[in-house]
Amino acid sequence: MNIGFIGVGAIAEALVHGLATLPDSPHRLILSPRNPARASHLSACYAEVHTASSNQAVVEQSDWVFITVKPDITADVLAGLPFRPEQLIINCVSTCTCADIRQLIGHNMQVFKAIPLPPVARHQGPLAYTPAHPLLQALFSQLGNAVAVADEAQLQAIATITAQISSLYGLFDCARQWLQQQGIAPQAASDYIKAMYLAQTRLAAEDGAPPFAGLMEEVSTPGGLNEQVLRQLTAVRWFDAYASSCDAVLARLRQQAD
Ligand SMILES: NC(=O)c1ccc[n+]([C@@H]2O[C@H](COP(=O)([O-])OP(=O)(O)OC[C@H]3O[C@@H](n4cnc5c(N)ncnc54)[C@H](OP(=O)(O)O)[C@@H]3O)[C@@H](O)[C@H]2O)c1
Incomplete structure (x- = not known):
């Protein structure tokens, strides 16, 4: 199968690494020509990766197309591209809905929305998408834990939880600093926390x-001791603060998608 990418940035690169390293990868991966350094690095790494001469050539040569450009340029990039109704379009643009994409490329197109995360490069982590589709499920299950949700509102809720990743690392760093204050060497402290x-x-x-x-x-x-910490954090409404940060992110995502 030919899988195309419009936009070869960080997330497309992760998807390409993941797809190209599947056992006996049956896919030909076709990259748009922007970011030539990244595209030529990927072509040099994998025989199944090719760089097309234009975005139009990507669409013409692909069975499935991942849209992996930034939100602000999506409309300009997609305008006039020759998509075909039998293609599957996987919209990875955080703030564009499937309806937005259909409006740009044609109302009869099969458009899906997905949230790939960088660990797909190593076939790890969740890969949420909507709506459910057996072929996408089969592919995404090889790239990580494929999670099909009912609609884009649910996908926004999932995206909200991915916004907690830097705070998770913040928690790890807080624990590391605290251990260091107790005299534990930095490497030992971070090794202990990770393990x-x-x-x-x-x-x-x-x-x-x-x-x-x-x-x-x-x-x-x-x-x-665990119960003591749980009681203390609950008393200072630590979990409520977490939930209200989720509410705020979800509200922002909904506003951006309007
Ligand atoms: N990064 C993540 O973890 C992540 C996760 C889920 C979803 N997403 C979504 O995926 C999209 C891409 O994110 P990213 O982090 O991969 O961004 P990025 O690293 O900035 O990549 C965007 C790429 O689009 C290319 N581009 C710009 N104009 C183009 C054009 N006219 N035609 C084709 N390609 C063009 C850019 O090329 P140049 O470098 O030459 O300008 C760049 O390589 C975003 O909408 C984001 O919301 C990202």
Whole structure:
């Protein structure tokens, strides 16, 4: 299958690495010619990657097309491109809805919206999209944990949670600084934090693991240290602050999509 990319930036690069390193990758990957340095690096890495002469050539040669340009130029980039109704279009532009894209390329087009994240390069992490489609599900399941949601409103909620990633690293860094203040060497401190969160996340991801609330209960021995921290953070409304940051991000995403 020929898979095209309009826009060869950070997220297209991650998708290309992921697709080109699938076992016996059956795909020919066709890149738009902007960002020649990145495109030629990818072509040099993988025999199945080719750079087209224009965005038009990408669309003409592809069965599926990923739209991976920035929101502000999407309308200009897509105007007049020769899309065909049998193609699948995967819109990765954060603030463009599928309706926006159809308005630009034709109302009879099959447009999907997806949120690929950089770890797709290593076939890891979630890959949420909508609406469900068996062929996309099959491909995305090879790139990570494919999650089909009912509609774009649900996808906005998923996007809201991805906006918490830098705060997660912020939490790790807070723990690192605190350990260093106790005299632990920086490397040992960060190694410990990474190993602890990785192991706990793996436990939570095991088949048959209790739901998150069950895991919380399991580790919160009454009167114990974990329970003390949980009680203290709940009392200062730490979880409420998290939820209200989600509300604010979701409101912003909805406003941008209007
Ligand atoms: N990065 C992420 O983690 C992520 C995750 C999910 C969704 N997204 C979405 O994916 C889209 C791309 O994000 P990104 O981070 O990959 O951005 P990026 O690194 O800035 O890449 C955008 C690419 O579009 C190229 N471009 C500009 N004008 C073009 C044109 N006329 N025709 C074809 N290509 C053109 C740019 O080329 P030049 O370098 O030559 O200007 C650049 O390489 C955004 O809409 C973003 O919302 C990103």
